[in-house]
Amino acid sequence: MLKQSVNPDLSGNEPTIVSFLCNWCSYEGADKAGNARLSYPANIRIIRVMCSGRVDPQFVIQAFKEGASGVLILGCHPGDCHYKKGNYKALRRTYLLKKTLQQLGIEEERVRLDWVAAGEGERFAKVANEMAETIKNLGPLQLSV
Amino acid sequence: MAERIGVYVCKCGPNIGDKIDVDAIVNEVKGIKNIVTAKNHNLLCSEDGLKFLKSEIENEKLSRIVIAACTPKMYELKFMRVCEESGINPYLMQMTNIREQCAWVTPDKSAATEKAKSFVRAAINRVSSQEPIERKEIEIQPDVLVIGGGVAGLEACLSLAAQKGRKVYLVEKSPCIGGLVVRFEEVYPTMECAPCMLAPELQEVLQKENIETFTYSEIEDVVGSFGNFTVNIRKKARYVSEKDCIGCSACFEPCPVEVPNEYDEGLSKRKAIYIPFAGALPNVPVIDKDNCKQLNGEECKACEQACPFEAIKFDDEDKIIEKKVGGIILATGSKLLGTEALSRYGYGKFDNVLTALQLERLNASNGPTGGKILLKNGKEPKSVAFIYCVGRKEKEYCSGICCMYSIKLAHLLMEKFPDIKIYNFYSDICVPKKEHQKWYNEILDKGAKFIRSNEIPSISAEGEKLIVGIDDKKVSADMIILVPAIEPNPDTEKLAKIFDISQDERGFFSEEHTLMKSFSTALEGVFVVGNCQGPKDIGDAVAQGGAAAGSILSRLVPGEKLELEAIITEINEDLCGGCNTCISLCPYSAISRDVEKKIAVVDETLCRGCGTCVSACPTGAARAKHFTKEQIFAEIKEVAKC
Numbered sequence: 001m002l003k004q005s006v007n008p009d010l011s012g013n014e015p016t017i018v019s020f021l022c023n024w025c026s027y028e029g030a031d032k033a034g035n036a037r038l039s040y041p042a043n044i045r046i047i048r049v050m051c052s053g054r055v056d057p058q059f060v061i062q063a064f065k066e067g068a069s070g071v072l073i074l075g076c077h078p079g080d081c082h083y084k085k086g087n088y089k090a091l092r093r094t095y096l097l098k099k100t101l102q103q104l105g106i107e108e109e110r111v112r113l114d115w116v117a118a119g120e121g122e123r124f125a126k127v128a129n130e131m132a133e134t135i136k137n138l139g140p141l142q143l144s145v
Numbered sequence: 146m147a148e149r150i151g152v153y154v155c156k157c158g159p160n161i162g163d164k165i166d167v168d169a170i171v172n173e174v175k176g177i178k179n180i181v182t183a184k185n186h187n188l189l190c191s192e193d194g195l196k197f198l199k200s201e202i203e204n205e206k207l208s209r210i211v212i213a214a215c216t217p218k219m220y221e222l223k224f225m226r227v228c229e230e231s232g233i234n235p236y237l238m239q240m241t242n243i244r245e246q247c248a249w250v251t252p253d254k255s256a257a258t259e260k261a262k263s264f265v266r267a268a269i270n271r272v273s274s275q276e277p278i279e280r281k282e283i284e285i286q287p288d289v290l291v292i293g294g295g296v297a298g299l300e301a302c303l304s305l306a307a308q309k310g311r312k313v314y315l316v317e318k319s320p321c322i323g324g325l326v327v328r329f330e331e332v333y334p335t336m337e338c339a340p341c342m343l344a345p346e347l348q349e350v351l352q353k354e355n356i357e358t359f360t361y362s363e364i365e366d367v368v369g370s371f372g373n374f375t376v377n378i379r380k381k382a383r384y385v386s387e388k389d390c391i392g393c394s395a396c397f398e399p400c401p402v403e404v405p406n407e408y409d410e411g412l413s414k415r416k417a418i419y420i421p422f423a424g425a426l427p428n429v430p431v432i433d434k435d436n437c438k439q440l441n442g443e444e445c446k447a448c449e450q451a452c453p454f455e456a457i458k459f460d461d462e463d464k465i466i467e468k469k470v471g472g473i474i475l476a477t478g479s480k481l482l483g484t485e486a487l488s489r490y491g492y493g494k495f496d497n498v499l500t501a502l503q504l505e506r507l508n509a510s511n512g513p514t515g516g517k518i519l520l521k522n523g524k525e526p527k528s529v530a531f532i533y534c535v536g537r538k539e540k541e542y543c544s545g546i547c548c549m550y551s552i553k554l555a556h557l558l559m560e561k562f563p564d565i566k567i568y569n570f571y572s573d574i575c576v577p578k579k580e581h582q583k584w585y586n587e588i589l590d591k592g593a594k595f596i597r598s599n600e601i602p603s604i605s606a607e608g609e610k611l612i613v614g615i616d617d618k619k620v621s622a623d624m625i626i627l628v629p630a631i632e633p634n635p636d637t638e639k640l641a642k643i644f645d646i647s648q649d650e651r652g653f654f655s656e657e658h659t660l661m662k663s664f665s666t667a668l669e670g671v672f673v674v675g676n677c678q679g680p681k682d683i684g685d686a687v688a689q690g691g692a693a694a695g696s697i698l699s700r701l702v703p704g705e706k707l708e709l710e711a712i713i714t715e716i717n718e719d720l721c722g723g724c725n726t727c728i729s730l731c732p733y734s735a736i737s738r739d740v741e742k743k744i745a746v747v748d749e750t751l752c753r754g755c756g757t758c759v760s761a762c763p764t765g766a767a768r769a770k771h772f773t774k775e776q777i778f779a780e781i782k783e784v785a786k787c
C-alpha cells in the first residue's frame with residue numbers, strides 16, 4: 001500500500017501542490033504570471049521538466065508519498081509541444097494514472113493536466129488558483145497506512 | 146571526498162529582497178549537510194555579482210553551487226559560464242526561481258519566504274545528485290545538399306558557397322534551373338524582367354567552382370544525421386553528353402516526335418529531344434525517353450545524325466552518385482491546383498479559359514508565342530476576366546500571393562492593350578506588404594473592375610465570347626484566367642518519407658515552428674525553404690533560402706567540430722530489455738535497435754532530450770541526463786513538504 005513518508009501538516013499550512021512544468025511553454029507561462037505580478041497561493045510548488053512527456057507516473061505518486069495533496073502537470077498546448085508530441089503522451093499517461101490513483105483511493109481531481117503557453121501568464125495564474133481551490137476543498141490527502 | 150556546496154541567494158535589489166526574507170533562507174540552509182557557505186548578494190547577475198561568485202567558488206573550493214534568483218531563462222547560461230571559468234562543471238550548478246515564481250506572485254512575505262525556502266532546499270537536494278556532463282563534439286562534413294533550383298534554392302546555394310572550404314551540391318529534378326520564376330516575364334512588385342533578374346545568379350551557380358549542379362536528377366535515399374548525412378543522387382540518363390554538347394540546337398529540328406511542352410503549360414509543342422524553353426540553363430538538351438522513337442525500339446537516329454559534336458548518347462544510363470553532406474536544404478517548390486479541380490470553371494472545355502500560369506507563359510518572351518498574348522483564334526483579347534481564389538474554399542487556406550500576381554497580370558495586360566477591359570471576380574483581396582497596394586490602386590484607377598462573389602462564377606460560351614458571372618453580375622469576356630490555389634508538389638510526400646520529415650495537414654513540409662523556425666524541420670540539419678514549406682512570394686522564398694543558409698553557415702563551419710546537445714537520453718545496456726517501447730515513442734527517430742545486442746541505442750546527434758522515452762521505459766534503462774528520476778525525486782522530496 002502507498003504510504004506517505006511525510007504526513008501532511010494539518011496545523012494550518014496549506015497542503016502542497018507539486019507542479020511539473022515543461023521548460024518551453026508552461027515554465028515560461030509561469031514566469032509571465034510573475035512578470036505581471038499576478039498572485040496565486042504559495043503552496044503551488046514548481047519543478048521544471050523538459051517536456052510534459054517526461055512526467056513519469058512515478059513522479060506523481062512520489063509527490064503524493066512525499067506529502068503533496070495535489071499534482072499539476074502543465075505542458076504546451078496540443079500541437080505546440082517543443083518535441084512535437086510529448087504532451088499527447090502526457091495526456092494518455094495521465095488518463096491511465098488517474099484510473100490507478102482512484103483504485104488507491106486518491107480522488108482523480110488531485111491530478112490535473114493542462115496546457116499553458118509561454119505567453120499565457122494569466123492562464124497560468126488561473127489554473128494555479130483553480131487547482132489550489134480544488135485541493136483546498138478536497139482537504140489534505142491522507143493516505144491510509 | 147565530501148562535496149562542498151555553496152548557496153547564493155540574490156536579492157535582485159528590492160525585487161526579491163523586499164518580498165522574501167533572504168537572511169532567513171541563508172540561515173536555514175547553513176546547517177544542511179555539505180553546505181560550506183550560504184550568502185546573499187544584492188545583484189548576482191551584475192559584473193560585481195559574477196566576480197563575487199567566481200571568487201567564492203575558487204576561495205571556498207566549492208564543488209557544486211545553488212543559485213536562488215530570477216528565472217533560469219534569464220541568466221542560467223551566464224552562471225554556467227562562471228562555473229566553467231571557475232573550474233566547476235556547469236551541470237553541477239542548480240538555479241531556483243525565487244523571483245518570477247515566488248517573490249512576484251506571493252504577496253505575503255512570510256508565505257513567500259517559506260515557499261522560497263522549499264525551493265532552495267529542493268535545489269540543494271537536487272544539486273547533490275547532479276552529475277557533470279561533458280559536452281560532446283563530433284567531426285562534421287561542411288558540404289551541403291540543396292534540392293531544388295528555384296529562387297529559394299539558388300539563394301541558399303550562393304550564400305553557402307560564399308564560404309571557402311565547402312562544396313554545395315544542387316540537385317534539380319527538371320533539366321534546367323531557375324524554378325518557376327525564370328519562366329515569368331515580369332515579377333511584382335518591381336515589375337522587372339525575371340530572366341534578367343535571375344541571369345547573374347544562374348550563371349554564378351553554374352560556374353562557381355564549389356557548386357556542383359545536378360539537373361535532371363532526384364534524391365534516391367539518405368542516411369545519417371546533422372553534420373554527417375550520406376545521400377544518393379540519381380542522375381537520370383539525359384542521353385546527351387553535357388561535356389560534348391555546346392547547345393547549338395541542331396538536334397531539335399530533325400526530331401520527328403512532337404508532344405505538348407509542360408514547361409509552356411501545354412501551350413506549345415516540343416520535340417522528344419528538347420530544352421524546356423529558349424534560354425533555359427544549362428543549355429543542354431535532354432531526350433525524353435518515354436517519347437523518343439529510338440529509345441522505344443523504333444529505328445530513328447535523326448538527332449544523332451544532326452549533332453555536329455557527337456553529343457547524343459543513346460546508351461546513357463541513370464547513375465547513382467553518393468555524396469556526403471552535413472546539412473540539407475529542401476527547396477522543392479509548389480504547383481497550382483490540379484487541372485481536374487479547374488474543370489468546373491470551364492477549363493479544358495473552352496479554349497480561352499486559361500490558368501494564370503498559362504497567361505504567364507503567353508506573356509513571356511521565352512514562352513510559346515514569344516510574348517504575344519493571343520486568343521486561340523490568333524486575335525488579341527479585348528476583355529479578360531480573372532477568377533480569384535479558385536480552390537480556396539476546398540483548400541481552406543489563402544495562398545496569399547495570387548491576388549497580387551493577378552493584379553500584376555492585369556497591369557501587364559493593360560499596358561499591352563490600353564483599351565482592354567479587365568474584370569476581377571474575387572472573394573477577398575489580399576495585398577499585404579509595403580509595395581503591393583499601389584498596384585491594386587493603379588489598375589483600379591485605370592478602370593479595372595472588381596466584382597465580389599463568394600460563389601463560383603458560372604461560365605458559358607456565346608459564339609466566340611465567354612459569359613462569366615454570378616446572378617445579375619454577368620460580363621462577357623474574350624479570355625478567362627483562373628487563379629488557383631497553390632499546393633505542394635506531388636513529390637513532397639515521397640521526399641518527406643526519404644528525409645523522415647513530416648507534412649502539415651495541407652501537404653506542405655512541416656516547419657519546426659511556424660513563427661520562430663519557419664525554415665528548419667524537426668529533423669536537425671534538414672531545412673525547408675520556399676514554397677515547399679507553404680505558399681509565399683519570391684522575396685519571402687529568397688529570404689528563407691538565405692536564412693537556412695545562415696543557420697548552416699553558423700553551425701557547420703569547415704574545419705570545426707559540431708557541439709552536440711548536452712541534455713540527452715542515455716540507455717544503460719545492462720538494464721535494457723530490448724522491448725522497443727522507446728523506439729516507437731521517439732519523435733526524432735533517435736533510437737534504434739542494436740540487433741546483435743538486442744537492445745535500444747540512442748543516436749546522440751539526433752536526440753534532443755525530451756525524455757519521453759525515459760518516462761515510458763519499463764526497466765529504467767533509459768535515463769534523461771540532468772533530469773534523472775533521482776534528481777526529480779530529490780526536488781519532489783523538498784517541495785512536497787508543507
Ligand code: FES
Binds near residue numbers: 023024050082
Ligand atoms: S515541451 Fe511543452 S509539452 Fe512538450
